[in-house]
Amino acid sequence: MNKFTNLLFKEIRELVNKQLIISLVMMMAIFYFVGNMAKSEMKKAAATQNISVLDLDQSALSRGLADSLKTANFKVEWSQAKDAETAVQEAKKGETYILLVIPQGFGESINRLEPKEISTYTFIRSLSMGGMRKSEILRAVIAATNNYLSNDVLKKKVPDFPPEVLKSPIKSKDYIIVKDKMAEGSASAISGFVFSQSFIIPIILFMIIMYSSQMVISAIAMEKQNKTLETLLTVPIPRTSIVTTKMLAAGIVGLLSAAIYMIGMKSYFGGITGDIRASAAMTGVIKQLGLTLSGSGYLLLGIALFFAILCGLAMATILGVLAEDFRSAQTLMLPLMLMILIPYLLSFFADVQSLPLPAKLLIFAIPFSHPFLATPNIMLGHYSAVIYGILYMAVVFLVLVVIAARIFSTDRVLTMKLRWGKKKVVL
Amino acid sequence: MNPVLKVEGLKKAYGTKVALTGIDFEVQGGEIFALIGPNGAGKTTTLRIVSTLLTPSGGKVTFLGHDLKKEPEKIRENISYLPEEAGAYRSMKGTDYLKFMANFYADTGEKADEIIRRGEAIAELGSALKDKVGTYSKGMVRKLLLARALMTRPAMAVLDEPTSGLDVINSLEVREIIKRFAKEGISVLLSSHNMLEIEFLSDRVALIDKGRILDAGTSQGLKDKYQAPNLEVVFRSAVR
Numbered sequence: 178m179n180k181f182t183n184l185l186f187k188e189i190r191e192l193v194n195k196q197l198i199i200s201l202v203m204m205m206a207i208f209y210f211v212g213n214m215a216k217s218e219m220k221k222a223a224a225t226q227n228i229s230v231l232d233l234d235q236s237a238l239s240r241g242l243a244d245s246l247k248t249a250n251f252k253v254e255w256s257q258a259k260d261a262e263t264a265v266q267e268a269k270k271g272e273t274y275i276l277l278v279i280p281q282g283f284g285e286s287i288n289r290l291e292p293k294e295i296s297t298y299t300f301i302r303s304l305s306m307g308g309m310r311k312s313e314i315l316r317a318v319i320a321a322t323n324n325y326l327s328n329d330v331l332k333k334k335v336p337d338f339p340p341e342v343l344k345s346p347i348k349s350k351d352y353i354i355v356k357d358k359m360a361e362g363s364a365s366a367i368s369g370f371v372f373s374q375s376f377i378i379p380i381i382l383f384m385i386i387m388y389s390s391q392m393v394i395s396a397i398a399m400e401k402q403n404k405t406l407e408t409l410l411t412v413p414i415p416r417t418s419i420v421t422t423k424m425l426a427a428g429i430v431g432l433l434s435a436a437i438y439m440i441g442m443k444s445y446f447g448g449i450t451g452d453i454r455a456s457a458a459m460t461g462v463i464k465q466l467g468l469t470l471s472g473s474g475y476l477l478l479g480i481a482l483f484f485a486i487l488c489g490l491a492m493a494t495i496l497g498v499l500a501e502d503f504r505s506a507q508t509l510m511l512p513l514m515l516m517i518l519i520p521y522l523l524s525f526f527a528d529v530q531s532l533p534l535p536a537k538l539l540i541f542a543i544p545f546s547h548p549f550l551a552t553p554n555i556m557l558g559h560y561s562a563v564i565y566g567i568l569y570m571a572v573v574f575l576v577l578v579v580i581a582a583r584i585f586s587t588d589r590v591l592t593m594k595l596r597w598g599k600k601k602v603v604l
Numbered sequence: 605m606n607p608v609l610k611v612e613g614l615k616k617a618y619g620t621k622v623a624l625t626g627i628d629f630e631v632q633g634g635e636i637f638a639l640i641g642p643n644g645a646g647k648t649t650t651l652r653i654v655s656t657l658l659t660p661s662g663g664k665v666t667f668l669g670h671d672l673k674k675e676p677e678k679i680r681e682n683i684s685y686l687p688e689e690a691g692a693y694r695s696m697k698g699t700d701y702l703k704f705m706a707n708f709y710a711d712t713g714e715k716a717d718e719i720i721r722r723g724e725a726i727a728e729l730g731s732a733l734k735d736k737v738g739t740y741s742k743g744m745v746r747k748l749l750l751a752r753a754l755m756t757r758p759a760m761a762v763l764d765e766p767t768s769g770l771d772v773i774n775s776l777e778v779r780e781i782i783k784r785f786a787k788e789g790i791s792v793l794l795s796s797h798n799m800l801e802i803e804f805l806s807d808r809v810a811l812i813d814k815g816r817i818l819d820a821g822t823s824q825g826l827k828d829k830y831q832a833p834n835l836e837v838v839f840r841s842a843v844r
Contacts, residue, residue, distance in 0.1 A: 183707040187693070194695055404691035408752075411655045412708040413680040588658045592618065 180414045181422065188426030191399070192392055197430075201437050208441030224250070228315070229276045231256040231264040236284025242295075242322055246277075249318045265298055274300050275315055287326060295319075353466060356558045360465040370459050371468050371556070377442065379524040382482055382548045384438055386517050389431025390489035391510060396423050397497030398506030407591065416585040420578075424490040431486065467558065474555040477563050481548040484570035488544040489513065491577035498584050498593055520546035524553075544573045608633050608668055608760055608791050609654065615662035616649050616815075623649040625815040626663060631760065636782070636792040638806035640799055640839060646815040647795035648688065651764050654793060655685035668759060681709075684753035688764040691745065694738035698729055698748055701737060702755065709756040723755030726781060743774035750778055760791040767801060779805055799835035809835065811842045818842040 228251045232239050243253050254273065258264035261278045268276045276298040286293035297315060331340035351363045400406040409419060463469055470478065492513055500506035520543060523529065529540050529550060540546045547566030554562045584590055607630035616624040624646045631637040639647045652658040654665060656676040665672035667679045692701045702723040703716065710716035724733055727747050737745065746769075753761050766782060767775040782805060786792050796802050802809055803823045810820040819826065819842050823835060830841040 180708055183704065187704055191693065191695060403694060404687065404689045405693055407652075407657060407687040408685065408690055408749075410657055411680055411683070411685040412705065413677060414708055415677070591652075591657060 181418050184414060184418060184422040185426055188396065188422050189430060191396060192426055192430040197434070201434060205437060205441045212441075225252050226250065226275070226314070227252050227254055227273050229254050229256045229264065229268050229271070229273045231258055231261060231276065231278045233260075233281045234279050234283040238284035238287055239279045242279065245322055245325075246315075246318055249314060249321075251315075251318075261296060268298065268300065272302075274302065276300075277315070290330060353462075355466045355468065358466050360462045362459070362462040366459065367462065367466070367468070370463060376525070378478070378552050379521055379549055380442065381435065382485070383517060383521045385431060385435040385482065386485055386489045386545060386548075387514065388435050388438075389427050389486050390493040390513050390517075392431055392493075393423055393427035393490050394493040394497040394500065394506045394510055394513075395503060396427060397494065398500040398503045401500065402502040410590065416590075417582050420494060420581055420585045424487075424494060427490055427493075428486055468556050470552070470555060477555055477560070477567075478548065478551050481551040481563060481567050481570070484567055484574060485545050485548045487574045488570055488577060489517070491574055491581055494581045495577065495584065498581075498590055501594055516543050517545045519543060520549040524549040541569075544570045606633075607631060609793065610666045611650075611654070611663070612665075613663035614650065614653065614660055614665060616646075616653060616658065617661045623815055624653075624660075627812070627815070627817045629810050629817060629820060631791050631793050633759075633791055634786055634789045635808065636786045636794065636806045638802045638809045639793070639795040639812050640797075640802050640809055640835065641795075641812035642797070644814075645812045647812055648764055650812070651685070651762050651793065651795055655683055655762050656680055657685070682759040683762055684756060684758040684760075685762045686749055686753040686764060686766060688768050690749050692737045692740075692748055692752075695736060697736055698727065698733035698740070699724065701748065702727075702733075702752060705752045706755065719755050722757075723751040726754050727751035728777070743770050746770055746774065746778065747781075750781060754781070754785050754790065757788075758790060760793060761785070763792060763794040765796055766794060767796070767798065775801070799839065803835050811839055813843055 228246060230243050230246070230253050232243065232255065246253055256264045256267065256276070258267055264276055264278060278296040278298070280293065280295065283293050283295065297319075299315075327344070328340040331338075331343055335343060350361065353360055353362050353364055353367055397406075400409065410416070493510075496509040496513065497506060500509050520540060523540065523546075529537060529546075532540065547563075547570055550566060551563045554560070554566075584593065609631040611627060611629050613626045613628060614624055615626050616622075627646070627650065629637070639650060641647055649658065653660050653672070654667070656672060656679050659673070668682060670678040672679055692698075693704075696704065699720065702720050706716045706719035706723065710719055727733065727750075729744055729747060732740070732744060733748075737748065740748065746766075750763075750766065753763065761782075763782070767778050770778060779801065782792060782794070786807075794805070806823065808820065808822055809826060811818040811826075819829075821829065826835065826838045827833070830838045832838040832841055
């Protein structure tokens, strides 16, 4: 067997241990289980819901309100209680989530154009998203009913004007422009949709970079802790091969692990958002504006991610040499973790372009920022920013590899240690 | 007779701390040459330099005519190093560890198999070779590592405290293995605190202290020179 392959297989075998396989299988199972649970909960929430209604009015209008609930996929269970308090007590014992109490005189008041309160009681029996949605649907039904009632009154009072014109005399038409492309739509709806479709990308980037870096730093630290590094350094194989195989193995296993994680996460998020379907119109607008990742866009993002992984691996290799054992390696991951975490969090909450110059420069100086910035830049057509980011990462990687190779080809691989107490590197 | 290893004026400093002040010695083919001295004397530094782990700050080391600074790869092909606190990969089986190491020295599968068979015979661990190294006792690990060092039939084995931490039986077995291989023509450069062990094992001895070689010769020659009953007394007299 080729010496390089021999070493690479050994590195992969060391990384793919029982613990890793068990943790990956467990994570997959958990994601799948939780995703399926969430999916069934969301389905339940979207399916016909039971609602208790105490109609103390018994008017045509109150019956009409109850009927409109049926059209909103609610199954009405009529409460026979004498008053609201008794109805609440009865509902508490049952399994209903929502109780609607229509007071006496409701129909008459509405007809006289006097506001009359109806009461809704939502029983929080779980803090799941599905549970919360039931009361939202009811609120939407009441809003629609209000709209219907006010339109009805307006039609009677001002028959010459459509109620919508009276209620909203100013009409607006929203347009969104992205570079040279324009489409009709609301900016908030579009950005919300784009976020919902692409929020998974930074999570994927974060996990892949973290995973690979963690593996290489641990691999080097374990060689030191188990006292196998000295022997390995005296076998007839170039030192650069030792560094390269460690980085390559961590990269391969990191990518595979991240892919497995992502399949699990996709199943999990698919469960949560499974019932939310983007309207065909929204998808059309997104495509019209070019706010999607095309094949070349994915390729650019892939290249950016690849170089970020390489930078992470090279940095972790250098940090791994500083570690004395596995435990200190975990501590040494901290600076690397921060460098990945900062752009990761920023990608959710801030626009880098709007940051003050020093902060902007700091973000651009961190090599891991560039894959996080790549997605919005590709979507908005700022390809040059993505390419500059990739070139910058390539330069950083080369510098780090030269440093790592130098360390491994000198005494430093054995003598360099970070002494926390003395706060200096002893060479 | 041409020496396999020639060390001339070897110096090593770690920053401002001087570990070796300029030492000279030679090791002949099939000879067991020992460095004895207290902790911090410079034994391990010398062995690490000869094994190409560390680079010398000064002086010259040649092995089979290859300059250590210019051709470290050539030296690695012909030397096996056993560090004092060496370990093996805990997740590997004993045989797999030998196979992994053999693959660095063999060009073909047949050659690798031959090396592995030799390693298994040296280790004398029987069916335990099919178990993971993580389950081994310290003595078993040491035997496995010694087998790894000798199975490739290197021109020279560099052994740092080969019996360190072993019980009497295991120590005896390891010493016998070293003796046997030296008889077959493998040169051995070793270090030890254990002067009785050195007396039993080595053909020649160098007394090292504070980074310099105080004296060198055969055990008997040194005992005669210092009129001492054993090497411990020789060392004390040489230091004074």
